[in-house]
Amino acid sequence: MSSPTWPAPLPILIVEDSAEDFETMVRAFRKVGGEERLVRCESGDEALDFLRRRGRYADKSMSPRPGVVLLDLNLPGTDGRDVLRDLKTDPELKHIPVIVLTTSADERDIAECYRLGANSYVQKPLKVDEFGRSMRRLRDYWFDLTLLPQRE
Numbered sequence: 355m356s357s358p359t360w361p362a363p364l365p366i367l368i369v370e371d372s373a374e375d376f377e378t379m380v381r382a383f384r385k386v387g388g389e390e391r392l393v394r395c396e397s398g399d400e401a402l403d404f405l406r407r408r409g410r411y412a413d414k415s416m417s418p419r420p421g422v423v424l425l426d427l428n429l430p431g432t433d434g435r436d437v438l439r440d441l442k443t444d445p446e447l448k449h450i451p452v453i454v455l456t457t458s459a460d461e462r463d464i465a466e467c468y469r470l471g472a473n474s475y476v477q478k479p480l481k482v483d484e485f486g487r488s489m490r491r492l493r494d495y496w497f498d499l500t501l502l503p504q505r506e
Contacts, residue, residue: 367393367422368392371430376394383493396430397431422497423452424453425453426456438454442470451474
C-alpha cells in the first residue's frame, strides 16, 4: 500500500498591523518548522481585498486561499470583528477557519467573536517563549491534526 499524497500546504493568512507582533509570529513559526507559507495583511481592508481577490489581489496567483486565518481584532480601518463577520457570512469564504489572535481577554470580545463564527480565540502571550509555544500548538493542531478543506 502506498502512502497518501498530501496537497501542498495552504498558506496561513496573518492579519496583523503590528510589525513587531508579525515578526514574532514569523520567528515562532520558523522555530516549529513546517512548510506553511505565511501571508500578511496589515489591515482589515487589505485582508478583505486579499480574500475577495480585489484590487492588487485580483490575480489568483497573488491571493491563494488560506488554510487558516490568524486575525488580530484591533486593526486600522475595518477592524477584526468586521473582517470576521464578512468572512463568515460569505458563502465562498466561510469554510476558512479563523483563529482570533489578540491581546484582549475581555469576555465581551470573546463572546462576540464566537457569535460571529470564530473557530478559536487565543490571547497573544506577552513573553516571546510563550508565544513560540502557542504557535507550536496552533500549528500542530491546525496543520498536523486537523483536516482542512482544499478549495480554490
